[in-house]
Every structure is written in structure tokens, then in C-alpha cells.
Amino acid sequence: MTLTHGFELIRQETIAELNNEARLYRHVKSGAELLSLINDDENKVFGITFRTPPANSTGVAHIMEHAVLGGSRKYRVKEPFVELLKGSLNTFLNAFTAADWTTYPVASQNLQDFYNLVDVYLDSVFYPLITPYHLDQEGWHYELEDLDDTLTYKGVVYNEMKGAFSSPESLFSRYNQRSLFEDHIYGNESGGDPAEIPNLTYEMFKEFHQDYYHPGNSRIVIYGDDDPEVRLRLLNAYLKEFEVRPVDSAIPLAKRFSDPKHFTFPYSVDDEGASEHKGRVQVNWLLPENNDPDLTMALSILSYALVSTPASPLRKALIDSGLGEELTGGGLMNNLRELVFSVGLKGIDCRQASDVETLILETLTTLAEQGLEPEMIEAAVNSIEFQLRENNTGRFPRGLSLMLRAMTTWIHDGDPLAMLAYEASLNTGKDRLATDLAYPQELIRAHLLDNPHRTTVLLEPDGELAQRISEEEQARLDDAREAMQQSDLQAIVDNTRALRLVQETPDPAEALASIPTLTMNDLDKQSRVIPIIVEQVHSGELLFHDLFTNGIVYLDAGLNLDQLPAKLLPYVNLIGSAFTGMGTTSEDYVKLSQRISTKTGGVWHSTIISTKADRSGATAWLLLRGKATISQSQALLDIFRDVLLTLRLDDRERFRQIVLEAKAGEEAGLVNMGHAVVRNRMASTLNEAGWISEKIDGLDYWFFLNELVEKIESDWPAVLSDLQNVHRILVNRRNMVINVTLDNENFGVVRPQIVSFLYELPAQDSSTDSWQASLTPINEGLTIPARVNYVAKGANLYESGYELNGSISVITKYLGTTWLWEKVRVQGGAYGGFCTFDRYSGFFSYLSYRDPNLTTTLDNYDGTAAFLRNLNLNDDELVKSIIGTIGTLDAYQLPDAKGYSSLTRHLVGVSDESRQKYRDQVLATTANDFKLFAEALDFVKDNGLVVAMGSAEAINAANESKWLKVTKVL
Numbered sequence: 001m002t003l004t005h006g007f008e009l010i011r012q013e014t015i016a017e018l019n020n021e022a023r024l025y026r027h028v029k030s031g032a033e034l035l036s037l038i039n040d041d042e043n044k045v046f047g048i049t050f051r052t053p054p055a056n057s058t059g060v061a062h063i064m065e066h067a068v069l070g071g072s073r074k075y076r077v078k079e080p081f082v083e084l085l086k087g088s089l090n091t092f093l094n095a096f097t098a099a100d101w102t103t104y105p106v107a108s109q110n111l112q113d114f115y116n117l118v119d120v121y122l123d124s125v126f127y128p129l130i131t132p133y134h135l136d137q138e139g140w141h142y143e144l145e146d147l148d149d150t151l152t153y154k155g156v157v158y159n160e161m162k163g164a165f166s167s168p169e170s171l172f173s174r175y176n177q178r179s180l181f182e183d184h185i186y187g188n189e190s191g192g193d194p195a196e197i198p199n200l201t202y203e204m205f206k207e208f209h210q211d212y213y214h215p216g217n218s219r220i221v222i223y224g225d226d227d228p229e230v231r232l233r234l235l236n237a238y239l240k241e242f243e244v245r246p247v248d249s250a251i252p253l254a255k256r257f258s259d260p261k262h263f264t265f266p267y268s269v270d271d272e273g274a275s276e277h278k279g280r281v282q283v284n285w286l287l288p289e290n291n292d293p294d295l296t297m298a299l300s301i302l303s304y305a306l307v308s309t310p311a312s313p314l315r316k317a318l319i320d321s322g323l324g325e326e327l328t329g330g331g332l333m334n335n336l337r338e339l340v341f342s343v344g345l346k347g348i349d350c351r352q353a354s355d356v357e358t359l360i361l362e363t364l365t366t367l368a369e370q371g372l373e374p375e376m377i378e379a380a381v382n383s384i385e386f387q388l389r390e391n392n393t394g395r396f397p398r399g400l401s402l403m404l405r406a407m408t409t410w411i412h413d414g415d416p417l418a419m420l421a422y423e424a425s426l427n428t429g430k431d432r433l434a435t436d437l438a439y440p441q442e443l444i445r446a447h448l449l450d451n452p453h454r455t456t457v458l459l460e461p462d463g464e465l466a467q468r469i470s471e472e473e474q475a476r477l478d479d480a481r482e483a484m485q486q487s488d489l490q491a492i493v494d495n496t497r498a499l500r501l502v503q504e505t506p507d508p509a510e511a512l513a514s515i516p517t518l519t520m521n522d523l524d525k526q527s528r529v530i531p532i533i534v535e536q537v538h539s540g541e542l543l544f545h546d547l548f549t550n551g552i553v554y555l556d557a558g559l560n561l562d563q564l565p566a567k568l569l570p571y572v573n574l575i576g577s578a579f580t581g582m583g584t585t586s587e588d589y590v591k592l593s594q595r596i597s598t599k600t601g602g603v604w605h606s607t608i609i610s611t612k613a614d615r616s617g618a619t620a621w622l623l624l625r626g627k628a629t630i631s632q633s634q635a636l637l638d639i640f641r642d643v644l645l646t647l648r649l650d651d652r653e654r655f656r657q658i659v660l661e662a663k664a665g666e667e668a669g670l671v672n673m674g675h676a677v678v679r680n681r682m683a684s685t686l687n688e689a690g691w692i693s694e695k696i697d698g699l700d701y702w703f704f705l706n707e708l709v710e711k712i713e714s715d716w717p718a719v720l721s722d723l724q725n726v727h728r729i730l731v732n733r734r735n736m737v738i739n740v741t742l743d744n745e746n747f748g749v750v751r752p753q754i755v756s757f758l759y760e761l762p763a764q765d766s767s768t769d770s771w772q773a774s775l776t777p778i779n780e781g782l783t784i785p786a787r788v789n790y791v792a793k794g795a796n797l798y799e800s801g802y803e804l805n806g807s808i809s810v811i812t813k814y815l816g817t818t819w820l821w822e823k824v825r826v827q828g829g830a831y832g833g834f835c836t837f838d839r840y841s842g843f844f845s846y847l848s849y850r851d852p853n854l855t856t857t858l859d860n861y862d863g864t865a866a867f868l869r870n871l872n873l874n875d876d877e878l879v880k881s882i883i884g885t886i887g888t889l890d891a892y893q894l895p896d897a898k899g900y901s902s903l904t905r906h907l908v909g910v911s912d913e914s915r916q917k918y919r920d921q922v923l924a925t926t927a928n929d930f931k932l933f934a935e936a937l938d939f940v941k942d943n944g945l946v947v948a949m950g951s952a953e954a955i956n957a958a959n960e961s962k963w964l965k966v967t968k969v970l
Contacts (some may be wrong), residue, residue: 003028005232006240017423018391018402023228024416027235030242031216035406035416036231037223037399043091043892044114044224045399047105048125051219051249051411052097052212053185058200059192060208062097063139063157068209069095069104070134072120073127075514077507080120083515086817087880089113089522089887092397099177099190099336100251101411103404107397109892111226115234116516118222122238125213132202136499137826139205140197142480144492151477151492153198154852159788160831161192163850166786167671168267172280172328172459175265176342179455180286184254186336194787195472215239217247219410223399251337251412254286260454268785270952270970271463279460281353282329282344283360286453290339290408293418293425297384299339301429302443303331304380305372307343310581311379311593313372314343317363319657323356324348326664334419337412341448347664350460357456361449368444377433377440379597386601388422390552390627392894466785466951503826513876520879523886525923527915530902538758540733543906544751545741545899552601553633553742553750554625554896556903557640558608560735561620561692564726566771569695570704571726572622576605577658578723579624584646589654592643599635600628603643607696611689611841613909615798618689620696621737621907622730627896630742633750637757644731644761649723656712663705670702670949670969674790675849678947679836681780685945686796687841691773699782699969733761737907741899779946781955781964788830789950791857793940794845797837800939804839806921807929811868812837813888814881814930819867820846823860828853833860839918840908844940854948854958861944865937873927885922 001008007025014021018039025034052061069081077083084093092107104125106117128134135141140155164170174189181187189196215238222231269277290296306314308331315327325347333340345356393401402420410416432439481489533544561572580596580603583589596603603626612619624644628636649655670677680698683690694700712719738754740747798804816834824833832849846861893901905915946964948955955966 001028004229005236007034007232007236013417013421015417015421017389018420020420022417022420025232027215027239029244030239031244032218032220032235032239034220034222034235035410036228037221037402038228039223040225041223041398042109042225043107043397043399044109044111044226045092045105045107045221045397045403046114046118046121047103047221047400047403048121049101049103049219049407049411050125050212050217051100051251052102052190052208053100053249053251054188054190055185056199057189057193057196058204059139059157059161059189059197060200060205061102062191063135063200064130064205064208065095065097065102066138066157067130067134068124068128068213070138071129072123074123075120075511076129077511077515078502080124080515082817082821083512083880084117084120085884086814086877087517087883088117089518089883089890090117091892092400093117097190099186101407103407105400105403107400107892110518110522112522113518114224114226116518118234119516122235126215126238128209130206130209133499133502135200135202135205136495137503139200141495141499142492144489144496147489147493151481153473153477154829155197156825156829156831157192158194158197159829159852160850161197162194162852163671163786163788163831164191165194166268166788168280168459169668169672171265171267172282172457175263175459176282176284176329176455176457179261179263179457180284180340180453181254185251186254198476212247212249214245214247215242216244217249219407219416221399221403221406223402253289254338254453256286257453259452260456262456262458264458264460266462266465267459268465268469269461269463270783270785270968271467277461278325278347279350279353279458280324280328280344280346281348281356281456281458282342283357284329284340284342284455284457285448285451287339287341287447287451289337290334291412291414291418293422294428296334296339296419297422297425297429298432298439298443299332299341299447301377301380301384301433302440303341304384305376305440307331308383309379309593309597311376311590311597313367313376314360314363316590317359318343318345318356321359323352323359325660334408347660350458353456353458364444364448368441368449371437372440374437375594375598379594381430381433383597383602385426388426390550390601392896394894394897395891397892466787469787500827503822509874517880518883520882520923523883523923524890527912527919528890529912530898532902532906534906537738537755538733539763540736540738540758542754543737543739543903544747545902546744546747547741547895547898548743549741549895551630551746552627553630553636553740553746554627554899555636555640556739556900557624557644558621558737558739558903558907559624559730561622561730563729563732563735563766566695568722568726569692570701571722572607572696573605573701574658574662575723575726575730576607576622576624577662578647578649578655579603579605579643581658582651582654583648584642585648586642586646596639599632600626600639602627603636603639608904608907609689609693609696610904610908611687611838613840613914615840618687618692619907619909620689620692630746630749634753637753641757641760647727649727650720652712652716652720655719655723656709659705659708659712663702663709666702666705667970670784671786674786674949675792675832675847678782678790678792678949679794679845679847681782682792682794682845682945682947683841683843685775685777686794686843687775688771688773689841690843691775692771702969731762732764732766733758734763735766736761737903739899739903741896777945779964780948781959781966782947782949782969783952783955783966784949784970786951788850788852789848789854789948789954791848791851791854791946791948792845793858793861793944793946794843795940795944796842797844797936797939798842800936800943802842802936805929806918807925808837808839808933809888809922810881810885810925811930811933813885815864819864820860823863824848824851824857828857828860830857833857844936846940854950854954858946862941865934865941868930868934868937871930873930878925878927882922882925886919889919889922
């Protein structure tokens with residue numbers, strides 16, 4: 001047996017469709033497995049994954065994920081993870097816990113930075129400190145400042161999961177999984193149930209790491225253009241210290257049901273309006289084990305055809321039924337050992353839950369008997385093939401996406417390449433579908449209709465649930481206190497103070513110095529420039545970015561919103577959805593949807609709204625976006641032309657469906673994205689761009705949608721008139737910008753097509769409508785049925801006299817990893833605490849996420865200026881912060897994202913010269929800049945607005961002096 005740095009090569013294979021050479025190794029001494037993916041991607045990725053089956057719902061796997069990044073044998077600082085956030089050029093740095101595994105991935109384009117990240121992560125996972133204080137801080141602990149104080153629970157994960165359990169979306173997902181897996185590992189909550197987390201002891205915590213964090217229980221992936229042999233040497237330095245030992249972590253197959261089952265669970269709503277809220281229902285099937293790539297591909301195609309587009313027959317049947325507002329359940333899911341298929345409706349009358357279930361089964365029965373339209377299958381095949389070949393992972397590093405795909409089989413001792421080398425299974429699926437037209441029907445019958453392992457889960461509103469949960473938590477605390485002696489209580493007081501002392505004590509300088517970092521010499525001094533050519537075509541503007549896109553054209557058509565009257569702004573996203581969801585005068589929305597899926601890689605919409613760089617006002621655009629292969633570029637433009645010129649808007653029922661789906665989507669984001677809600681709400685009172693955003697996609701939009709649902713029924717002609725006016729005003733080539741990202745040779749093919757496309761669009765005279773933004777600064781409390789808060793405070797720094805300097809990015813990044821991290825997250829127990837700054841509008845905001853506190857958090861915000869004044873920032877810490885900021889400025893982007901970024905800069909008015917000036921200022925930041933910035937934060941302290949969102953109880957408790965305007969949201 002030939003070994004290379006302790007590794008035995010088990011298998012070597014070229015994955016041509018991904019341009020990767022894959023080498024599968026086993027480390028002989030430790031038993032670790034390594035998948036080494038060799039390619040030319042400069043965005044290198046490392047990830048180590050452990051199989052971590054939770055035996056209960058105490059959240060031990062999730063808390064361990066937090067704790068192992070809190071100091072290790074080699075890096076004895078409180079949080080190496082945060083130190084890396086401060087001073088790394090990483091393009092990804094995080095960790096996350098799934099139902100049965102925990103993974104620790106990093107990515108960087110800089111080779112030395114990449115090796116630094118790998119070293120810290122390896123030391124962290126294999127040799128973490130995990131003291132009792134780590135469990136106290138990251139998991140849970142009793143909090144008692146003095147003997148007479150109220151006993152409470154504190155802990156980052158505890159509050160994170162209180163927030164997660166406040167979200168109907170998160171709850172519903174958990175309940176559906178639990179329903180399929182009775183008495184199984186997947187029935188436990190790996191993230192932690194707040195009611196169970198306090199049952200986790202330190203002994204259980206330590207034992208979990210000892211049991212599962214052994215190399216023999218790990219799966220390691222390294223991806224990119226680095227030296228393949230150096231990878232082995234770096235890993236061997238750690239792995240050689242371990243001996244092979246058995247680890248009992250296998251995930252069993254679920255015991256199959258002989259009959260379908262039904263479950264009902266509650267979710268919390270405001271008790272005053274409980275009757276106004278609706279439920280959601282979902283039908284779930286447990287399918288075969290995910291170890292057959294051909295079957296998984298076939299089921300993926302079937303799932304796409306059934307539910308993934310407006311034309312999909314199962315989706316259409318549910319939406320057309322009027323029984324609910326939006327689809328729930330994503331069809332096929334492959335993140336567990338066994339495949340799952342789920343579909344249902346949200347926004348239902350709970351009394352009609354059985355009607356939804358019946359409709360799903362009847363529709364599937366009809367499809368199994370009559371078959372699916374060939375056009376729908378063709379659209380599904382094309383869409384999945386396009387996605388696989390494009391391999392566009394957005395901001396997610398491609399290597400990390402491949403790692404997660406490999407893990408679906410590898411983590412269960414299967415073939416790690418099975419889900420990566422997709423060409424064979426794709427061709428098998430295409431051939432089978434072409435020769436056996438009844439194959440989709442067979443799949444429906446075998447895996448859905450004739451499968452008794454099915455559950456139906458109803459989630460219904462409960463106006464008293466929040467109170468019951470609060471009372472149960474208090475009862476547990478009361479019982480715990482009752483069982484304690486005076487000495488036990490004193491021990492908790494002592495522990496609370498000791499934990500606070502640990503949290504507040506700075507790391508020793510020599511310990512901080514042990515964290516590997518780059519130097520200023522490792523940084524690029526020049527900003528990265530994206531190529532752009534701007535020309536005028538038929539009174540419109542054409543932007544071209546000469547970038548290699550592997551034969552795919554990325555196309556954006558921007559419609560200027562500054563022509564719209566203010567009252568029509570809330571229709572912007574709805575008209576965007578209508579472009580692809582309402583159909584045209586020549587084809588209904590079903591045929592249009594099939595055409596989009598068959599001919600392109602997708603057509604969708606988005607918005608760009610920002611203060612202009614010169615602060616002269618706002619720029620606001622609706623973008624119709626799409627992508628296709630070069631051979632289909634004309635087909636893509638034909639679709640753009642048809643939806644812009646011949647859009648059908650008079651289908652009241654179809655538009656009502658679009659509004660209901662938008663309403664459901666906005667509601668889902670209220671809890672999950674609460675920090676963004678409060679930030680945007682505040683911005684709407686401070687600048688025009690914020691005001692526009694609030695009307696287009698904020699709480700004002702949410703309130704508008706609720707009213708619009710009623711207006712569609714009571715006054716459809718007025719709604720239709722508004723829609724037609726929006727459409728007429730926006731589709732005007734004199735106010736359009738076309739953005740193309742493509743290589744120069746292929747642009748020569750596409751440009752004439754774009755010229756013809758623009759010529760066909762109407763050219764109208766423009767007269768900008770004055771929005772007259774109503775900016776009325778106000779402190780506001782927003783109430784929702786949640787057990788955590790989202791707290792924002794902010795102001796326009798330019799009103800304080802602050803003059804823009806790139807040092808602000810260094811300072812805000814530093815605050816987010818020091819003062820705010822420590823005060824709001826570490827000591828306060830919130831899941832997140834940070835600050836943001838919009839350099840164009842001057843809007844600075846402090847934000848917290850899933851925060852158990854409110855007024856205490858505001859006090860911490862107000863203490864930031866004093867923190868900066870008293871800060872003795874050494875050169876090492878300053879350099880770290882500059883490096884981390886440059887890493888943020890140089891975030892990795894795929895070609896389409898580069899083209900979109902360049903478009904945004906063009907519309908906002910950001911020049912390459914101004915970007916270079918800002919970068920120069922970042923690089924020139926001094927410690928004195930931190931102290932000077934305290935003056936600007938004094939302005940926020942004394943003049944800042946506050947917007948907080950949380951339970952009515954929390955908002956009212958903070959509002960005794962009536963300084964907040966209270967608005968009920970849910």
C-alpha cells in the first residue's frame with residue numbers, strides 16, 4: 001500500500017461536466033475520509049463534516065457547533081472565529097448544523113489566508129476548549145445577578161431557537177419532518193427546542209464531542225486550484241495524532257408506516273386577532289433511500305414538473321382552488337438519508353384542511369391516469385439541465401455547493417461522487433422519459449399514491465399559545481428555584497458574575513497574536529474593475545460587460561420608476577410578478593411558464609433602489625431579468641418583448657393569486673428577517689430611497705397587500721386601471737436600460753437582437769412625477785407574536801456634519817466583531833448584534849437579531865461612542881480590521897453577479913475613481929479615526945430614532961413613558 005502523507009488513494013475520477021478531478025482518500029491512521037477536488041477555481045473551499053445524530057432535542061449538536069469555535073488547544077482565545085472574521089479575506093466563514101451532521105466550511109481566494117483558515121478550523125474541531133462557560137454562553141445557563149432577582153434563562157442558542165420557534169415557517173418545517181420520523185433521530189430537533197435545551201448538562205455536552213468529533217467520523221472536502229499534495233500534508237499534521245476507532249453514528253432507516261397519519265399543531269398569533277389568522281396544511285411522503293442517482297434525478301424532474309412553476313399541474317390545482325394563498329412544501333427534498341416529497345397550502349381556513357389533502361390526492365390520481373403534458377416534462381428537463389450545467393451558486397462558493405451535494409450520500413457511507421457526476425443520470429433520465437412516456441405516471445403511483453408512509457400536518461393559529469409557553473417556561477424556572485437551597489442560588493449568582501467576568505476580560509495579547517493573519521502587503525491596493533461599455537440605442541441605454549460566461553447570456557431590462565406616481569409604487573413588485581405570471585394576449589400563463597422553462601434558464605424580476613452617489617435624490621428601477629444559452633438568446637428576447645408589450649392584466653382571479661402569494665411571502669419574512677424589517681422601516685423616515693423601498697417591499701407594502709386583497713373583490717376596475725397605468729408608464733424605451741453580461745465574441749451575435757428588441761418598444765415623452773416623499777421621523781414599536789425582539793437605532797450621519805471616509809467601513813466592521821458582538825450577543829444573549837452604514841444616504845443603524853432584550857440593547861448601542869473614545873487599538877488589531885474590510889469589498893462574484901454589480905454602480909452613479917478613493921481611505925485608516933468617529937456616534941446616541949419589533953408584552957414594557965408609537969403588525 002502506497003501512502004502519501006498518511007493517505008491511501010481509494011479512487012480517482014475526472015468529472016468532465018464540472019471540470020474537476022476527484023480523488024477520494026482514506027487516512028489510514030485515523031480513518032478520516034477526504035474528497036480532494038482539483039480544478040482552476042481560485043475560490044478555494046475547505047469543509048470538515050461530522051455525522052452528529054441528536055439523541056434528543058436539547059440542541060447539543062447545534063450548541064457544540066457554536067462552542068468548538070470558541071477557543072482551542074493552539075488558539076487559546078475566547079473566539080477564534082470572530083478573530084478570523086476581523087482579519088481574513090475569506091469568501092465564506094461559518095458553520096451549520098443539519099438534522100444529522102455538522103459542518104465547518106471556509107473559503108478564500110488568497111492561498112495563505114485559505115491555509116490559515118483551514119488550520120484554525122482543524123484545531124478548533126479536534127481540540128476545542130469547551131469549558132462549562134462555553135455551554136453557559138452559547139447554549140444556556142441560569143442567570144441571577146443577585147439572590148433576590150428573578151431567575152431567567154440566558155444563552156445564544158437558547159434565544160436563537162426561541163426566535164426560530166416563533167416563526168410559523170420554521171415550526172411548520174420542523175413539525176412536518178417530525179411527523180414522518182416517529183421514534184427516529186430525525187424526529188428530534190438538532191437545533192434545540194427551547195423547552196428541552198435546559199436539560200442539557202455539561203457532562204452530556206463533553207461526551208457528545210468525545211463520541212462524534214473523531215476523524216473516523218468525519219468527511220473532509222478540499223476544492224480549488226491549490227496544490228493537491230499540500231492539502232494532504234496539512235491534513236496529516238492533525239490526523240496523524242489519532243488512531244482509528246469505531247464511532248456509532250449511523251442513521252437508521254425509518255420504520256415504515258402501514259397507513260397514513262394526521263397531525264395537528266398550534267402556532268402563536270396575537271390573542272386579539274386569533275380568528276383573523278389562517279392555517280397551513282401539508283402532505284408529506286417518505287420515499288426511498290437517497291442512494292440511487294438515476295432515481296433521484298427522475299424524481300427531481302417529476303417534482304419540478306409537478307410543483308416548481310406556475311404551469312406545474314399540482315401547483316396550479318392548489319392555487320386555482322382558492323383554498324389557500326400560497327404553496328408550501330418544496331416538492332422533493334434530499335437533505336436526509338431518505339428522500340421526502342411534500343406539498344400543501346398556507347393561508348387556509350383550517351376547517352378545509354381535509355379538502356386540500358383530498359385535492360392533492362385527486363390531482364395526483366388524475367395525473368397518474370392521464371399523464372403530464374409533454375411540454376411540462378420538457379420544461380422540467382431543460383430547467384434542471386440548465387441549472388446543473390450553469391453551476392451558478394450565487395454568493396455561495398461553488399466548492400461548498402459541491403461539498404453539500406456530495407454529503408447527501410457520503411455522510412451515509414455512500415458514494416460521494418454519486419450526486420456530483422450528474423451527466424450519466426441526467427442522460428438516463430432523458431432517455432427513459434423520451435422512450436417511456438408513462439414513466440412519470442409510474443413514479444407518481446409507486447412513490448406517492450401507493451405509498452402508505454404519508455402524513456398530513458395541519459398548523460392552526462392559537463391566540464393563547466404564547467401565554468402558555470411563557471407560563472410553562474416560568475413554571476420550569478419556579479420549580480427549579482423551589483428545588484434549590486440558598487447555597488445553590490448563591491452558586492448561580494457566582495456563576496453569573498464569573499461568566500460575565502470571562503466575557504468582559506480581554507484576550508491576552510500573546511494569545512491573539514497566535515491567530516494566523518495576513519499583512520498589509522498581502523492586500524491588493526487597486527479596486528477590482530468590471531469592464532463596462534455604455535451606448536445609446538433607440539433612445540435607451542445599453543450596458544455591456546465583456547466577461548466569460550461559458551456560453552450563457554445574462555440579460556437585464558431596467559424600467560425606471562421615477563415616472564410612477566407615489567400611489568402606484570406599491571404595485572411595482574406585483575407588476576414584476578405579473579410579467580411572468582399573468583400570461584400574454586397570445587398565450588396564457590401556463591404556456592408562458594412552460595416556454596420560459598423550455599427555452600431559458602429562467603426569467604424573473606428584482607428592484608434596485610438607492611440614494612444616488614451625489615446625494616441628489618433616489619434612483620429606483622424595476623428589472624426584468626433572464627438568462628439563456630447563446631443559441632436561445634433570441635428566444636429569451638422574444639419572451640421579454642411579449643411580456644412587456646402584450647402582457648395580459650385583466651385576469652382578476654390570477655392577479656388575486658399573485659397578490660395572495662406576495663402577501664404570504666411578506667408575512668413569512670417578518671419574523672425570519674426581522675432585523676431588515678426594522679432597519680427598512682427606520683430608513684423610510686430618513687431618506688427618499690428608504691421611503692420608496694418601504695412602499696415597494698416593506699411594512700407599508702405588507703399593509704397595502706392586505707387591503708388590496710379586499711379591493712380586488714370590491715373594486716376590481718380601479719385595481720385594473722392602476723395596473724394598466726403602471727404598465728403603460730414603465731414600458732418606455734426612453735427610460736430603459738439594457739444590461740448584458742457576456743463575452744465580446746458572443747455579444748456580436750446578441751447585440752443586433754437587442755437593437756431590434758428595443759426598436760419594437762414604445763418611446764414616450766417623460767415627465768418625472770414628483771414623489772414628495774413624506775419623511776416623518778418617529779420612534780416606533782412593532783408588535784408580532786414572537787418571543788424575541790429585533791431592535792434598531794439609527795440616524796443620518798451627514799446631518800451631524802460627518803464627512804464620508806472609507807475608515808467608516810473599518811470601524812463598523814470592528815464594532816460588529818467587538819463591542820456589539822460582546823455586549824449584544826455574548827453578554828446579552830441575542831443571536832446577532834451589528835451595525836450598518838449606507839455611504840450614499842448617510843444612514844447609520846445599529847441592529848440586533850433574535851434578541852431577548854430591548855432597552856438593555858439600546859443602552860449598549862448608546863455606549864458605543866464611549867467605547868471608541870476609550871479604545872486603545874494596537875497596530876495588529878487595526879491591520880486585522882483593514883484586512884477584513886478589504887475582504888468584504890472584494891467579495892467573490894460569479895460573472896453574472898459582476899455584471900449586475902456594475903449595473904447597480906452605473907445607476908447609482910458610482911465611478912471607479914470614487915471606489916478607488918474609498919479603498920485608499922480604507923487602507924489608510926488609523927487608530928485616531930476610531931476616536932474621531934465617536935463624535936458621529938454621539939449624534940446617533942442623542943438624536944437617533946428607534947424602531948423595535950417584538951411581542952406586545954416586550955414593546956409595552958419598554959414603552960411605559962409612551963415614547964414609542966405602537967403599531968400592530970401581526
